[in-house]
Amino acid sequence: MKYVIGVDLGTSAVKTLLIAQDGTLKAEATREYPLYHEKAGWSEQDPEDWVTGTIGALKELIDLNGITGEDIEGLSFSGQMHGLVLLNDADRPVRRAILWNDTRTTEQCREISHTLGDKLLSVTRNPALEGFTLPKILWVKQNEPDIFAQATHFLLPKDYVRLRLTGTKHMDLSDAAGTLMLDIAGRSWSQEVIAAFEIPQSYCPPLVEAGAYVGTLTPEVSQATGLSTSTRIFAGGADNACGAIGAGILTPGLTLCSIGTSGVILTYEEDASADYAGKVHFFNHGQENAFYAMGVTLAAGYSLSWFRNAFAKGETFDAVLDGVGDIPAGSNGLLFTPYIVGERTPHADAKIRGSFIGIDGSHTRAHFARAVMEGITFSLNESIDIFRNAGKTIDTIISIGGGAKNPLWLQMQADIFRANVVALTNEQGPGLGAAMLAAVGSGWFPTLEACGKVFVKHDRVYHPNEAVSGQYEQLFRIYQQAYSQTAGLNHSLYAFRN
Numbered sequence: 014m015k016y017v018i019g020v021d022l023g024t025s026a027v028k029t030l031l032i033a034q035d036g037t038l039k040a041e042a043t044r045e046y047p048l049y050h051e052k053a054g055w056s057e058q059d060p061e062d063w064v065t066g067t068i069g070a071l072k073e074l075i076d077l078n079g080i081t082g083e084d085i086e087g088l089s090f091s092g093q094m095h096g097l098v099l100l101n102d103a104d105r106p107v108r109r110a111i112l113w114n115d116t117r118t119t120e121q122c123r124e125i126s127h128t129l130g131d132k133l134l135s136v137t138r139n140p141a142l143e144g145f146t147l148p149k150i151l152w153v154k155q156n157e158p159d160i161f162a163q164a165t166h167f168l169l170p171k172d173y174v175r176l177r178l179t180g181t182k183h184m185d186l187s188d189a190a191g192t193l194m195l196d197i198a199g200r201s202w203s204q205e206v207i208a209a210f211e212i213p214q215s216y217c218p219p220l221v222e223a224g225a226y227v228g229t230l231t232p233e234v235s236q237a238t239g240l241s242t243s244t245r246i247f248a249g250g251a252d253n254a255c256g257a258i259g260a261g262i263l264t265p266g267l268t269l270c271s272i273g274t275s276g277v278i279l280t281y282e283e284d285a286s287a288d289y290a291g292k293v294h295f296f297n298h299g300q301e302n303a304f305y306a307m308g309v310t311l312a313a314g315y316s317l318s319w320f321r322n323a324f325a326k327g328e329t330f331d332a333v334l335d336g337v338g339d340i341p342a343g344s345n346g347l348l349f350t351p352y353i354v355g356e357r358t359p360h361a362d363a364k365i366r367g368s369f370i371g372i373d374g375s376h377t378r379a380h381f382a383r384a385v386m387e388g389i390t391f392s393l394n395e396s397i398d399i400f401r402n403a404g405k406t407i408d409t410i411i412s413i414g415g416g417a418k419n420p421l422w423l424q425m426q427a428d429i430f431r432a433n434v435v436a437l438t439n440e441q442g443p444g445l446g447a448a449m450l451a452a453v454g455s456g457w458f459p460t461l462e463a464c465g466k467v468f469v470k471h472d473r474v475y476h477p478n479e480a481v482s483g484q485y486e487q488l489f490r491i492y493q494q495a496y497s498q499t500a501g502l503n504h505s506l507y508a509f510r511n
């Protein structure tokens with residue numbers, strides 16, 4: 014039997030999937046790693062943790078499943094986007110990686126917007142947001158000049174892991190799109206952008222397609238994992254591009270909802286002509302010559318994880334959500350805004366923070382848990398609103414990520430989004446997309462669409478309940494007022510955060 018492996022370098026953990034030629038999941042292995050929040054708004058990881066975790070998970074995948082390295086034909090990656098890994102000339106990180114959910118760079122974003130003016134949107138197709146990579150490079154340059162002086166080039170998280178596994182250095186277009194330095198339509202580094210901030214061309218790695226063959230494992234990694242040096246390694250893509258591939262979002266008309274640490278609503282774009290005026294992100298897809306637009310809720314699953322850690326430590330998500338189904342839509346008047354690390358869509362605001370509004374003496378922990386789920390889903394609905402207002406039809410949504418594990422949440426998505434929500438059997442998120450890139454690269458299928466027909470399997474469809482949807486529509490209009498009603502208070506409280 015032949016297999017491919019998908020490696021999903023997530024924010025909370027690296028997940029490795031062993032996938033057979035019929036698309037079935039044969040095994041998986043995961044390694045978690047820590048996040049460092051030294052100051053409010055900061056979020057960092059140690060790239061060495063990613064490498065150790067990936068090698069450990071790959072070894073477990075091979076060791077425990079009675080297969081040999083030679084059985085694995087291809088391996089590819091999906092990675093958390095935007096994280097800055099600054100490297101020296103020996104290809105070693107000069108500091109910890111600054112992640113996508115780190116919001117220290119508001120000043121640098123202002124500088125980028127001011128310097129590039131209209132060019133920013135026309136070339137990079139995105140506004141300057143704290144999470145993107147270019148502002149992080151400028152932050153290190155301005156705040157840690159001694160460290161910056163040691164750096165000679167940069168990579169994104171999964172590119173660094175791939176470098177350590179294969180010894181080859183690349184960045185794929187779908188991930189490069191999130192640096193704010195790529196000419197998205199032209200599919201090349203924007204000379205205008207990098208020159209404007211005096212970033213030498215040599216800082217930017219060679220660009221490849223997500224499906225490109227990039228090499229084989231080094232003998233050391235082969236020995237450490239049990240994988241063979243004959244396994245072909247393919248570049249891989251940004252986690253949202255891979256999530257879209259793994260959910261079969263490969264043709265126009267399809268929409269994805271992903272609730273992982275962050276949450277996204279993503280729609281397929283067959284060319285770069287759509288213009289959302291920067292209200293949503295616009296990036297290159299992992300499928301060649303295609304694109305996608307997406308709105309991002311920074312703390313989607315993270316809000317529920319925070320709630321569990323703060324108020325139900327040690328409990329499973331199922332235990333935390335116990336009783337939530339008995340509470341009516343609207344959590345008996347309790348509303349939650351999931352801005353606990355700032356927000357991106359539709360309010361790009363690093364200083365906003367979350368609220369519970371309408372706390373009543375009768376509310377129990379289950380009301381709070383339901384309000385958290387509803388608030389996250391309302392936030393995602395803001396992105397759906399943007400797409401619908403731009404003329405897109407959104408009637409069917411494929412739902413993935415940890416949030417898709419709970420049937421109640423899937424029904425809530427259908428009710429709030431007023432769309433049919435499709436769950437996948439064996440939902441594996443971006444890791445499956447990475448495995449599909451490896452399967453196509455290994456010659457198992459001629460195209461990603463052909464692979465999707467075998468690998469992506471639909472499960473139950475959740476239809477909106479008209480009465481509940483009507484209630485949620487009213488609640489959503491109330492939710493939409495919460496940002497402007499709480500922004501001033503939160504901005505004043507900013508000075509009191511550590």
Ligand SMILES: Nc1ncnc2c1ncn2[C@@H]1O[C@H](COP(=O)(O)OP(=O)(O)O)[C@@H](O)[C@H]1O
Binds near residue numbers: 023317318414417422
């Ligand atoms: N059984 C569950 N029920 C509801 N939500 C869940 C469940 N399991 C995980 N989640 C949510 O999914 C999130 C993790 O999703 P995942 O896709 O694994 O994250 P990432 O890849 O971003 O690290 C958690 O933060 C949690 O909010």
Ligand SMILES: O=C(CO)[C@@H](O)[C@H](O)COP(=O)(O)O
Binds near residue numbers: 024092094273276294
């Ligand atoms: O910043 C973004 C997208 O722009 C995030 O979606 C990251 O790519 C990480 O996502 P998780 O899968 O860890 O939630």
